[in-house]
Amino acid sequence: MGSELQMQLPRINIGASIRELRRKLRLVLGILDALTDKVAEIERELAVMEGARNVGFGGPPPSGDDQIAYNLDIRTRANGSVEVAIDSGEKFSLGPRLAEVFRFLASGDKERGGNDGLVGWRSREEINKFLNNSTGKQLRACYVNNLVHLLRMALSKAHYDSNLIQSHRQKGYRLALKHSSSVRLNDFSTTWQ
Secondary structure (H helix, E strand, O other), X not given: OOXXXXXXXXXXXXXXXXXXXXXXXXXXXXXXXXHHHHHHHHHHHHHHHHHHHHHOOOOOOOOOHHHOEEEEEXXXXXXXXXXXXXXXXXXXXXXXXXXXXXXXXXXXXXXXXXXOOEOOXXXXXXXXXXXXXXXXXOOOXXXXXXXXXXXXXXXXXXXXXXXXXXXXXXXXXXXXXXXXXXXXXXXXXXXXX
């Protein structure tokens, strides 16, 4: 067996491979951000169309008053999750991370809300910084969009308008909550019937 074939392992440029994988990751994250914005846009358009269908073809568009919250009741559980009721409506649960973001959106400054009387806008960067501080981890910017999408889904599942979480390309996100609204943050040690 003097003529053994020797196998040569392929040569890999690890540095170039890492750069290429990082480039692909940035590309996919950028696409994910764009898709999350597109999903929000489609959800808004769908809500308008469904509202138009409910009032009849050719009728006036929905007033939009049903897309504003006036009272918010948040009950915290021992594990950090919360139960939320908006305008004494159906209660729904949010996990700890979603609860943090929901509270943060509901606490926007009046001055940053404009002249519509709603709580102020929170930029994506501001939300990401808040999450980084609260978790002690460096989170990707697209994580904010994903959390907002999950919040909208939770609102829809509880039969609320998902457009209560408003988005704006430059301003970021906010909860469509009247600034002078009643917001109750309670410990879950009391019973909620």
